[in-house]
Each structure stands twice: as C-alpha cells, then as structure tokens.
Amino acid sequence: MKLAWQNIIHDRVRFLCSVLGVSFAVVLMVFQGSLLVGFLQAASRLIDASDFDIWITARGVPAFEFGATLESRVREIAAGVPGVVETGRVSMAFAVYRKPNGKQQIIGLVGADPNIGKRFPVPGLPGLAEVPSPDAVLYDESNRDQIEVTALPAEVEINRHRAIIERQIKGFGSFLGLSYLFTSYRNAARYLGFGPEEAMYILLRVGSGYSVSDVQQSLRRRLPEVDVLTRQEFAHKSRVYWMIKTGAGGAILTGAVLGFLVGLVVVSQTIYANTMENIEEYATLKALGASRTFVARIVITQALICSTVGGILGLLVVVPLVDYARSLISWVYTPWWLPVAMVVPSLLMCSLASIASVRSALTVEPGRVFRA
Amino acid sequence: MPDHFLGVEGVSVSFGKGEARVRALRAVSLLFERGTFSLVMGPSGSGKTTLLSLLGCLLSPDEGTVLVEDVAVNRLREVERTAIRRKKISFVFQAFRLFHSLSAIDNVALGFRLRGGRQSERMVMARDLLNRFGLGAKLHQRPNGLSPGEKQRVAIARALAGNPPVLLADEPTASMDYQAGRNICQILRSQVDEGGKTIVVVSHDPRWREFADRTVVLRDGQVEQEVKNP
Numbered sequence: 393m394k395l396a397w398q399n400i401i402h403d404r405v406r407f408l409c410s411v412l413g414v415s416f417a418v419v420l421m422v423f424q425g426s427l428l429v430g431f432l433q434a435a436s437r438l439i440d441a442s443d444f445d446i447w448i449t450a451r452g453v454p455a456f457e458f459g460a461t462l463e464s465r466v467r468e469i470a471a472g473v474p475g476v477v478e479t480g481r482v483s484m485a486f487a488v489y490r491k492p493n494g495k496q497q498i499i500g501l502v503g504a505d506p507n508i509g510k511r512f513p514v515p516g517l518p519g520l521a522e523v524p525s526p527d528a529v530l531y532d533e534s535n536r537d538q539i540e541v542t543a544l545p546a547e548v549e550i551n552r553h554r555a556i557i558e559r560q561i562k563g564f565g566s567f568l569g570l571s572y573l574f575t576s577y578r579n580a581a582r583y584l585g586f587g588p589e590e591a592m593y594i595l596l597r598v599g600s601g602y603s604v605s606d607v608q609q610s611l612r613r614r615l616p617e618v619d620v621l622t623r624q625e626f627a628h629k630s631r632v633y634w635m636i637k638t639g640a641g642g643a644i645l646t647g648a649v650l651g652f653l654v655g656l657v658v659v660s661q662t663i664y665a666n667t668m669e670n671i672e673e674y675a676t677l678k679a680l681g682a683s684r685t686f687v688a689r690i691v692i693t694q695a696l697i698c699s700t701v702g703g704i705l706g707l708l709v710v711v712p713l714v715d716y717a718r719s720l721i722s723w724v725y726t727p728w729w730l731p732v733a734m735v736v737p738s739l740l741m742c743s744l745a746s747i748a749s750v751r752s753a754l755t756v757e758p759g760r761v762f763r764a
Numbered sequence: 765m766p767d768h769f770l771g772v773e774g775v776s777v778s779f780g781k782g783e784a785r786v787r788a789l790r791a792v793s794l795l796f797e798r799g800t801f802s803l804v805m806g807p808s809g810s811g812k813t814t815l816l817s818l819l820g821c822l823l824s825p826d827e828g829t830v831l832v833e834d835v836a837v838n839r840l841r842e843v844e845r846t847a848i849r850r851k852k853i854s855f856v857f858q859a860f861r862l863f864h865s866l867s868a869i870d871n872v873a874l875g876f877r878l879r880g881g882r883q884s885e886r887m888v889m890a891r892d893l894l895n896r897f898g899l900g901a902k903l904h905q906r907p908n909g910l911s912p913g914e915k916q917r918v919a920i921a922r923a924l925a926g927n928p929p930v931l932l933a934d935e936p937t938a939s940m941d942y943q944a945g946r947n948i949c950q951i952l953r954s955q956v957d958e959g960g961k962t963i964v965v966v967s968h969d970p971r972w973r974e975f976a977d978r979t980v981v982l983r984d985g986q987v988e989q990e991v992k993n994p
Contacts, residue, residue: 393858393876394866394870395863395865395866395870395874398863398865398866398870399865401865402864402865403768420920519899562979671861672861673861673864676857676861677878678846678864679820679849679855680849680850680854680855680875680878680922681846681849681851681878681879682846682850682878683843683846683850684843684846686878716815758822759817759822759823761822761861762813762816762817762822762857762858762859762934
C-alpha cells in the first residue's frame with residue numbers, strides 16, 4: 393500500500409488538515425467522555441461509597457441530593473424484617489454556611505452514621521482516626537477555595553450553629569457547583585433541625601444467608617409508602633436523573649457526538665478531495681487490471697493512516713489536557729479504557745469517511761484513460 | 765493457419781443519443797496475429813481510440829464480438845474482463861499516466877504487484893527493466909522530474925512488468941522529439957522481435973510505419989485500408 397501512503401504524504405498540507413481534524417475529534421471525544429464518566433460517577437459516588445445493601449428513601453426521591461425525611465417508625469419496622477442485620481442513617485440537605493470571614497453561601501451537608509461504609513467520608517472511620525472530634529466537619533480539597541478556610545481547625549457556622557472544620561478529604565468533590573461538607577449523622581441532624589429519630593435515608597445491611605432481593609420484597613410489602621431500593625438501583629436512579637432528566641448528560645453527550653461529527657466531516661472531506669484529485673490514477677489502476685478490492689484498499693488505507701496518526705496525536709494532547717481539567721473540575725475522570733475505546737469511533741469515523749471516496753474510486757470509468 | 769490472439773468481429777460502437785449520436789465504429793472486423801506489430805492510423809474521430817478501448821476490454825461494443833485468445837470477452841462480467849486485462853493486456857498512454865507520488869521504480873514495481881509478482885522480487889525486477897531502458901540513474905525520480913521520453917520509457921517498463929502478451933499503445937510518441945520518439949518505436953519493436961508480444965499502436969505519427977508489420981487505416985469508423993508492411 394505504498395501508493396496509499398505516498399499519495400497522502402505527497403500533499404502534506406491536506407494530510408496535516410486531516411490529522412488535525414481526527415486529533416480534534418479524539419480530544420473532544422475523550423474529554424467529553426471523561427466529563428460524562430466523571431459526571432456519572434459523581435452523581436452516585438456517595439451511594440456507591442456505602443457498604444449497605446438496601447436504601448430506603450421517601451417515595452419518589454429522584455437522586456441522593458433531593459432526599460426527604462422519613463418517619464422514625466420506618467427504621468423500626470425495617471429493622472424488624474427478617475434478614476436485616478444492621479441499619480444506618482444518612483442525611484443530605486442544603487444549608488447556609490457562614491465562612492470564617494463572615495461571607496455566607498449555600499452548601500450541601502451530608503451526615504452519616506459511622507458504620508455506613510469504609511469509604512464513606514464521615515468522622516470516626518478508621519482512615520480518619522486522627523480527627524479528634526466525632527462531630528468534626530470535613531470538606532473536599534476541591535472545595536477549598538469556596539470554603540475559604542485558611543487554617544485547620546476553623547470555626548464556621550452551619551445554619552447558624554457553630555461548627556468546627558477539622559479535616560480536608562479527597563475524592564468527594566461535588567459536581568453541583570456548590571461545596572459539600574461531611575459530618576456525623578448526629579451533628580448533621582442538629583444543624584438541619586431534624587428530630588432525633590428522623591432520617592432522610594435509612595440503609596440496611598442484609599445478613600449472610602438472606603437474599604437481598606427477597607428482603608427487598610419483604611420490605612416493600614411492609615413499607616408500601618416508601619421506596620426500597622438496592623444500593624445499585626438507587627445509584628442508577630441518581631445517575632439517570634442527573635444524566636437524562638436535567639439535560640446535563642445530554643449536553644455532554646452532544647459535545648462528544650459533535651466531536652465525532654467534526655472529525656468525520658474533516659476526514660471525509662480530506663479523503664474525498666484526495667481521491668477526486670487522483671481520480672485519473674484510480675482509472676489507470678482499473679485499466680491496468682487492479683481489482684475492486686485493491687482500489688478500495690488504497691482509499692481505506694489512506695483513511696486509516698489519517699485516523700491512526702490523528703488518533704495518536706489526539707491522545708497525546710488529551711492526556712495532559714484532562715489532567716489540567718481535573719485541577720479545575722475535580723470530578724472529571726478518564727478511565728483507562730476510554731482512550732482505548734476511542735479506537736472504535738476512530739475506525740468508524742474513517743470507515744464512514746471512506747464510503748463516498750471508495751464509491752468514487754470504484755465507479756470511475758477505466759476507459760477514460762485514453763483521454764489525453 | 766494464422767494464430768490470432770486478439771481481434772474484433774463486426775463491432776459497432778455508438779456514443780450519445782438521438783441527433784447527437786455518433787457512430788464511432790461501424791461493423792469493423794480486424795484480427796491481430798500473435799507476435800505481430802500493428803499500426804492503426806487515421807484522422808481524428810476515425811475510431812482508433814475506440815478500437816483500442818475494445819481490444820483492451822475497457823469498452824463493450826453495441827454489436828459484434830471482441831476476442832482475446834478466442835474468448836468473446838464482451839460477454840464476460842466486468843470482474844472477468846478486469847482479470848483478463850491484468851493477466852494479458854497492458855497499456856501505454858499518450859499522457860503516460862504514471863502515478864505522480866511514486867518514483868520510477870515504484871511505478872514499475874506496482875505493475876508487477878498488479879500482476880501478482882512476489883513482493884521480494886518486485887523491486888529487483890523493476891530495477892532490471894528500468895536498467896534495460898537506460899533509466900538506471902533515474903530509478904528514484906518521481907515522474908515530474910523526468911523528460912517526456914523518460915516518462916514514456918517508465919510507462920513501457922510498467923506495461924511490460926509481469927510479461928503480459930499484449931501491449932496496446934495510444935499515441936505513445938505524441939509530444940516527443942524525433943529521437944525520443946524513435947527510441948520508443950525501437951523499444952516496442954524489440955518487444956515483438958525478442959519477446960514475442962502482440963502490439964497494437966494507434967498513432968498519427970508516420971514514423972511508426974517502418975516498425976510495424978501491418979498498417980490499418982480507419983476513416984469514419986470503418987477500415988479504409990489495410991497494408992502489410994514489407
């Protein structure tokens with residue numbers, strides 16, 4: 393396929409345009425893909441961080457951020473269902489935060505019992521043992537600028553209650569544009585004005601030997617006025633809400649699709665222009681007895697070369713770009729498989745881009761070779 | 765009994781429709797013996813190039829038969845005609861039609877590639893052919909760095925790659941000076957004498973007469989004259 397290679401490097405400017413077009417598409421797709429994956433992870437991160445099998449929420453709660461309080465009897469009834477070996481409570485509500493400098497802002501306050509999960513950011517966990525107070529307030533490092541705490545511990549106010557921020561944690565940045573603060577359930581209930589037995593989410597651990605699904609069905613029968621979801625179901629529900637119902641996911645997906653389309657148009661145009669410029673050579677090839685496969689391979693090879701070179705260049709650019717973006721948007725996440733998965737749309741892009749060109753090259757009349 | 769390798773029998777070809785219809789060939793029958801050099805002459809529009817297109821399996825007649833080794837190729841499918849071109853017929857064009865991005869040696873190697881030459885041998889054979897045509901110093905030149913005579917010699921080398929038995933040439937010496945044109949005539953003649961090829965050249969150039977075994981003159985799509993050269 394020397395002819396394919398020579399044809400595209402013969403016109404370096406056009407080749408460069410094509411490579412840049414593919415690179416742009418790959419950068420946009422990986423970046424948008426990182427936003428999408430990160431967004432989905434962030435939308436259910438706190439749910440996923442819990443160890444409990446079942447979440448009970450008020451009827452119709454669409455996502456973790458929009459919980460409503462449950463009556464205290466719900467927890468008691470749930471605890472009595474066979475198979476339930478442990479219960480826990482989580483709350484999440486918006487509160488007014490008063491910074492050390494006196495400025496105020498709305499924050500998301502998450503409170504949880506210490507047994508909720510090893511990864512759940514709550515004071516008293518083994519990983520946070522050095523936090524002196526079980527009622528300490530924690531914040532994510534990505535929110536440092538918004539929280540405006542210069543030294544720890546820092547005295548602040550949450551819903552006009554005195555609170556002490558004692559520790560910075562990592563990996564729980566909010567995707568909502570406001571900061572999250574984390575504290576014990578007891579502390580959060582006090583700040584939010586809940587009754588001592590009220591809860592927003594009741595979490596249940598199912599004992600070994602019991603089926604989560606069976607326990608879930610029992611709970612649904614006993615508690616028809618609330619939603620009983622497995623952890624995975626509630627995580628999925630939250631992700632679907634943020635992704636589809638708010639339109640945020642649609643906007644990110646549109647960006648990724650636009651990236652693909654831009655790349656497709658650029659590569660199509662370049663390969664097509666190259667094919668048409670060399671259409672007489674394709675006629676000559678056919679006159680000399682080249683098979684349809686041989687002719688098609690030349691065009692497709694050109695598209696593949698463009699997408700491979702452009703794809704590699706795009707990945708070289710996007711890796712530091714996403715790293716930089718992560719310093720600004722903490723929840724952006726590029727899983728290892730995302731750049732690898734770009735092989736599929738890149739190949740699809742070059743295959744689609746080749747269709748018109750292959751068609752032109754295959755349908756050129758070989759008899760035109762005798763026209764001077 | 766003559767050994768006819770190539771020919772047309774009662775072929776007619778028209779282009780266009782209605783009043784714009786032009787009859788390029790009218791019931792023409794011509795046979796070309798194996799190992800002979802035929803020259804087809806005639807004024808512009810006499811049907812020379814149409815005849816060459818038929819013989820090269822690049823065009824199908826409205827009526828009549830095109831024969832390659834006694835096979836009526838006009839009744840074959842396109843893919844079969846392509847295979848016949850690949851195995852048996854090669855072309856030399858007035859406009860050379862070399863691949864502009866490939867060097868001289870790569871152009872010739874592509875000829876071998878199309879005719880199934882082994883990858884390891886293509887470059888060696890291409891080099892040998894070009895050396896035989898006095899282009900040993902221009903192996904890696906691209907077409908735009910060659911003179912018209914050199915380009916045509918590269919095109920002939922490409923046409924001979926893979927040793928096809930038939931060579932069809934369309935005005936191969938047009939736009940060449942006397943010596944370069946004569947050089948091309950001698951190269952093609954030697955392919956008949958030494959290689960046993962069947963060559964049909966279409967040309968206005970009278971220089972070809974002294975190299976051809978036979979001259980066919982076409983006029984208005986019909987054979988006006990057919991002369992065996994001494």
